[in-house]
Amino acid sequence: MPVVACSLHSQVTPVCAALRGLRVAYVQLEGGALAVELSDAVRELRREGLLEATIGAGACFGGDLDCVNVYSALAVARARGADVVVCAIGPGIVGTGTRLGHGGMAAAAAIEAASALGGRPVLALRVSDGDARERHQGVSHHSDAVLAVTGDRARVGSPAAGDWRTACEGLTLHHMGRGPDEDPSFFAAAYAAGVHARSLVA
Helix, strand or coil: CEEEEECCHHHHHHHHHHCCCCCEEEEEECCCCCEHHHCHHHHHHHHCCCCCEEEEECCCECCCEEECCHHHHHHHHHHCCCCEEEEEECCCCCECCCCCCEHHHHHHHHHHHHHHCCCEEEEECCEECCCCCHHHCEECHHHHHHHHHHHHHCEECCCCCCCHHHHCCCCCCCECCECCCCCHHHHHHHHHHHHHHHHCCC
């Protein structure tokens, strides 16, 4: 089963847009808000039929189901018939400005769990051409850090994959106060991860 690991909550919507028509479960990881119900994106994706189930993992709570950790969350999603799982931290992010001290490292935990359980992990790269902070320009240091600790266990999608704007039409896209016109690379890269995960569905 493909598992898309996101380091930011704002990546979930474009990832799910690429998975339209599949049975998608969302697993919320620690590193941002813990309550699943705080997510406007999750509510919108459920309303649009792009999410089948929500699961809180670890300290996260308020999903359709809550699991002790990401391993059990992935196992439960699979047992309940998910074609793909999208893992992400909740809205907001814990951060210290250091290479490893940020909530985005939860994506590494999802990759490790998916790999250990025989899944097919895909990392949604955090990419920006609109962020003024040098550490987040191009491929963010968040993604670099996740890839550094997970090695070759995660696949990544090509940012040129598909027409993300058409696929996301009608959905709310925003990241750090920027929309698709202010930071197109961010949304294109997240969408590409969903496209790649879709190609891995058996």
